[in-house]
Amino acid sequence: MLTFLLLFSYVRTETYDIRLFSVAEQTIRSPKTIVDEHRTDLERERVAAEVAEVSQAFAFRPEIVDNRTSLVGSIFDFAKEYNYTEEQAEDPETDEEVSVPEENLSELKKALTADVSEDVTTSIDDDVFEQLLSSSDAELERARNITITQIESVMADPIKEEEVTINKDLIEEQLQVSSIQQDLKDAVIALGRFAIIETNIFDKEQTQASIKQARESVEPVHILEGQVIVQEGYLIDREIFRQLEALGLTTNDQTMAPYVGLVLFSLIVLFVLYFQFSSWKIKEEKKQNYLTLVSMIFLLSLGLMKVTELVRGLDISQIGYLFPAAMAPMLIRSMINTKLALVVTILLAACGSIVFNDSITGSVNVEIAIYFLFSGLAGILFLSHSKRRTYLLRAGLFVAVANVLVLLSITLMESGQYSAMDYMFYLIFASVSGVLASILTIGLLPLFEAGFGILSTIKLVELSNPNHPLLKRILTEAPGTYHHSVMVANLAEAACEEIGANGLLARVGCYYHDIGKTKRPHFFIENQLSDQNPHDRLSPEASRDIIISHALDGAEMLRKYKLPKEFVDIAEQHHGTTLLKFFYYKAKENGIEAHEEDYRYPGPKPQTKETAVISIADSVEAAVRSMKDPTSDKIKGLVQSIVQDRLQDGHFNECDLTLKELETIKRVFCETLNGIFHSRIEYPEFTKERERKKQA
Structure with missing residues (x-):
């Protein structure tokens, strides 16, 4: 009953005998709700294409405007700090202006280089700095305000790379007609042209993030339970046929047939175990104990299969290869015998083909059945001569290698188009399956031994230790x-x-x-x-x-x-x-x-x-x-x-x-005792010494 219930959801409920481009003989509705992967992918691609077409590649960066105005303002502030007075600017004897002292210019450039985030001394001529240093504080303050205002005005709109020169000319024209003192105007124009740079920046990461966000924002397209897939009398085109295939409705079958088949399958599992135990000549009490133990291990494995299959909702391809198929055979081999372990291996492989049926209810997965079969056989074979608990982990490593080889052979024979990522996942799943089987066996073995009073080979070897x-x-x-x-x-x-x-x-x-x-x-x-x-x-x-x-x-x-x-x-x-x-x-x-x-x-x-x-x-x-x-x-x-x-x-x-x-028994005893108590040849020197002692 538990086997039937665990496998119940993996058989189909209703199918139809339909062909591509045929006319639907009846209205077909979806028997369940599923995600239409094909339409979901198409919708995501459409949204991503629309986002890419919109001008999202360039983004206006207002912080650039603030940075440039702050930089120009800092240049004026430093100029006021290092400019020389009007008394120093004129010669007292001739009343003629003298050049800016070299030390003032050097100190200004040094200050700008040290304190400003951008080295402007390489982009601006010394003549500009000399004009600034030769101006009074009032003139500099007035020029500063006008320049910053004009810069903000020009850079208020986004500036692309090809528009930088036009905007530099624009600010030059505006500053040329401004009320700034004539001897300071050339320096101010140079600073204005220097401040104008590109503000509409291409942002690749932001664009990719926008596309990714647009993809993720698309809700999966569902085929809802009860939704009409095709009306009676309508043509079954490619899209309708694809939806019917996704729902597993493209094969004609009787409604109750899958359930009858599952009942028969469950009975086969039951009778295989029954006949295996009925022919076993041991005490009824011990037989019942073993039957309960095997049933628990079998159902535990089916439960693990179902849990593993549920992870398929994470869209992980072929998650079934992660299932520790060798666990049950290794447990039964360790506690009972090899023959029963082989029987359980075959039964679990058959059940696995139903559980991991590629989401097509009622079908069977032959590839995974072969994988489970060889994985279980590997666990039995590599454990057959192991008489210590630590050997279980080594057997798990051998099982992992066997899993990889079997899975590789299956994928190569299929000649499928597998990517490097697919092969990597297969390798990881197969390896983890073998190691996980040994770890679960090591963990569960003491529990089953204690709970059922099983005296396994490994337990016997431990009890033979002279340190007991x-x-x-x-x-x-x-x-x-x-x-x-x-x-x-x-x-x-x-x-x-x-x-x-x-x-x-x-x-x-x-x-x-x-x-x-x-x-x-x-x-x-x-x-x-x-x-x-x-x-x-x-x-x-x-x-x-x-x-x-x-x-x-x-x-x-x-x-x-x-x-x-x-x-x-x-x-x-x-x-x-x-x-x-x-x-x-x-x-x-x-x-x-x-x-x-x-x-x-x-x-x-x-x-x-x-x-x-x-x-x-x-x-x-x-x-x-x-x-x-x-x-x-x-x-x-x-x-x-x-x-x-x-x-x-x-x-x-x-x-x-x-x-x-x-x-x-008598023959073996005689052979063994003859080997232990066989006659021994005396060495000549011992024989001579004994004869000498007798004579003495």
């Missing part, structure tokens, strides 16, 4: 038991791998299966460093209780440290309900009334193949290690005897271990 508190404890407090556990782990893993069981679970489970012996390590023979056995001083009943308690104590310790339930089961079940024969017969010999049920482990019997294999490996390893001069025949006979004894005792009645698998 329980493993450090057994190594320091019961080193003999630790060595025994490692040997049992080697046997169990090899046998489980051979029969198709979880070898890594068997190995790591063996490390913890005898953790209960750490409570009383010296009561177990592998930890006894001397020939004295504490059981020699105990009654058979006391010894029985100590030996049996190690299974219960181990399970309790594992629960205390919150280790996975599989480990607790191995600790409780690896002895099943077997009989402690040594102490049972010892009690008989001592004349004690003993019952078999009192000397049996409380069980339960092994419930899984892994636990059954561990139980055999535990007994076989201890028995072979106690043998003197073990040979291949002796080992084979011992293994056969132990397995036969367990079989007759009903030890395997509650697990799905077959007789054929038992034969395989």
